[in-house]
Amino acid sequence: MSTSELDWLKSSYSSAQGDSCIEVAVTEQDVHVRDSKDVTRPHFAVGRDGWARFVGFAAGC
Structure with a gap:
């Protein structure tokens, strides 16, 4: 799948x-x-x- 076909989402913590x-x-x-x-x-x-394992680990830090 090419990059242009993906629906990219940025964190709500990121500012303008x-x-x-x-x-x-x-x-x-x-x-x-x-x-x-x-x-x-x-x-x-x-x-x-x-x-999911990465996010679970990061949430526990």
Whole structure:
């Protein structure tokens, strides 16, 4: 799936001043992640289970 076909979402914590942030796009199988400051750079994708484990870990920090 190309980057232009994905529906990218930015955190509500990100401000309009271009703060450091990531964007995610969720598909049926994966969660795609990219740098919101430079969307031309390559993004990466992780499986939904892996993303859930990451979010669970980060929430516990």
